[in-house]
Amino acid sequence: MNLRALRGHNAALVLDLLRRAGGEGVGRLELASLTGLTPQAVSKIVARLREEGLVADAGRRASTGGKPQTLLRLVPGAGYAVGVHLERDSLVAVLVDLSGVVVAERRAGVDFAGGADAVVEAAAEAVTALVSGTLVGLEAGAPGTGGCAHPFRPAEQLPTADTADTANTAVAAGERLPTAGSVVLGVGVALPGPLDHVAGVLQRVTGFPEWDGYPLRDVLASRLGLPVAVDKDTNAAALGLALGGAAESFAYLHLGTGLGAGLVLGGGLYRGARTGAGEFGHQVVQLDGPPCECGDRGCVEALCLAAVARGDLDEAARVLGTAAGNLVALLDIDLVLLGGRTVGAAEELFVRGVGAVVAERARREGARAAVGVRVAPGGDRGVAEGAAQLVLAPLFGRESAAFPANRT
Amino acid sequence: MNLRALRGHNAALVLDLLRRAGGEGVGRLELASLTGLTPQAVSKIVARLREEGLVADAGRRASTGGKPQTLLRLVPGAGYAVGVHLERDSLVAVLVDLSGVVVAERRAGVDFAGGADAVVEAAAEAVTALVSGTLVGLEAGAPGTGGCAHPFRPAEQLPTADTADTANTAVAAGERLPTAGSVVLGVGVALPGPLDHVAGVLQRVTGFPEWDGYPLRDVLASRLGLPVAVDKDTNAAALGLALGGAAESFAYLHLGTGLGAGLVLGGGLYRGARTGAGEFGHQVVQLDGPPCECGDRGCVEALCLAAVARGDLDEAARVLGTAAGNLVALLDIDLVLLGGRTVGAAEELFVRGVGAVVAERARREGARAAVGVRVAPGGDRGVAEGAAQLVLAPLFGRESAAFPANRT
DNA sequence: GCACTTTGGCAACACCGTTGCCAAAGTAGA
């Protein structure tokens, strides 16, 4: 690592801490102790970031007997990213600011069977509409731009100084609004199926042989003139949850038309050697069990979806819980987040069913910390938000855990 | 990361490259391109390491039309570490040099039922005998010191300049011999059962309640006056294999009296949040299957060992292969290494049986790279060697992947 | 109003990797 990389590394460290603190702000000394740097070094780094417009004051904390700390915060509007979630029949695109808050949203219908180029064109149109429609100054949510569910963070979540003098440098009302000078840093695309996230090339989109080998990243990048990152939908969702502060390590299990997982280990997304990690649906949990369409027998996905199909959701949850328990034990994690349409249809049932199996197993294994099983926040927009984080995460040094890319 | 950490980081980077190159040596320009540093920076780093005695010349490479490169190598005798493998009834201790080569070995009988202190005392005696017996100048392998299977690396593996002028600075014959001035960097201890590698405290050694909560690391460290690191046997074995150059990511499956795993992800050992990762034996692969002593049903360990008990090794391999396939798919790795007494008794059968299941699954999943299934090298000394690497790995920046310790 | 505490900027500094330059040590051709 050379000096420039060192500077970037430390700046990312500071930015990530500011991002995680949200609008509340963090003091310099706190940053220093959390990063291991001296307060003076933090001051220099912050000065640079402030010059770039990424960081600003956020009021000051109450005094503890001396000069009160000046708090710092991330400037959310200093940059934006677009996240696109591609599914077989639909598309969700979101514009997200640096702090991860969704500023605008668009949805459209697509058809994978109609060919890759048509889908890419639809995605590109959604992105340009989202970006130009918002950046030109049109208010997000105005009729005709596609609508926006939550254009701004609710007022009570707006960053404000939480001490006496709020008048000082609180966030200006419109600061989160992208302006003409805003920078769109790139586009993240999340979609199902095996793919290579490094090359951004699709591999075998089930049922659509035409897509095999399609260089999605490069095609979309040259179409839009923006950097593009591509990843599996489950990976994107997991990354989004990780940056949302879910936990240091956890698994995101997505049960929709299929069953997949995204793994966050030690704060970073774990993708494995070829973006294939999180292949969860075809974990065998019943030797010589009923055949699965993949050719194997006793896969969780087959067992689980079969139970769903016959209306036995308790059994589906029990099967899913068993596989989740395997994963929890193997990776020593303490949080499982559930998502996907099938889970969404009976959230409490799945949380309770899966939680019971996992808890029972943890209890048997002894004094381990309790394992949480919850529904992943973000709803049906979670994947798109996570896709946007494919672009933003590197800014905060959160690209991935410590995997092939880092090592020579 | 501050400047001192930066220096340490880059020095570790260089040392690791030299270690991996073995006795062949590496040129400065090669180091520069591999580390991303400039040649001049490498020169400075190397100069520091040479002053500390960690690095030396290793002849020169044939000219390519200009001044020939001076090759560099690690000085194996610059430091040593002891690795101790504790089992219920026996103990293996090895003295290992910086390059990971075993210099001396001792074995002894112990009895976990006899209490923790007695076992620690036996371990401490083995360590002191190993260290003093070798360092005082006694030749390793001399009668009475416990014997040494492979005191030195075989002659053909000795580092030599592989070009014209071998006379220059090849490794002196006795250089690998520890001398009175040698430095023992610490002791690594590997043992079964749940424990906390950060605190070095045991948790529940099955069947020996007295061991629960025993602060093994601190007790042994104060007894010996040396730094001590503690970890699970499977983790140590996996770490040893990782530093031995097995692969970037792989799983080590240990089938002995129980079944466990060690996971190496992205070049580093993955321990999970509480050193619990690699809990492989109680992965459920048969829903509602036969009961396991852990209280669950259909665990791999129970199924596999039951098959072994009734002499059906093919079935044992098939069951193990299914669970291994789950792991390979989940983590997207391409190497599985098998070890342990049960595997050792029928190596080819297990390699073939597990390999068949894994390969069949990889084939069905499509164009993935071939997944290797092999026997882990190191034999019954592998765990002890890996335990020694618990001490050495940090020198080479290979402590763990990117996990809780690294993040604040 | 004075003493004290805490924050955080300024200036000088130590030390990291970088750049420019050139001696050393080889090859290739005349």
Next chain:
DNA sequence: TCTACTTTGGCAACGGTGTTGCCAAAGTGC
């Protein structure tokens, strides 16, 4: 044998990193 030419790698000066010493600013508490 001599003269280019190539490649290695050390020396010296440098730019920029985080660090240290110092002190002004801005509070609290008596």
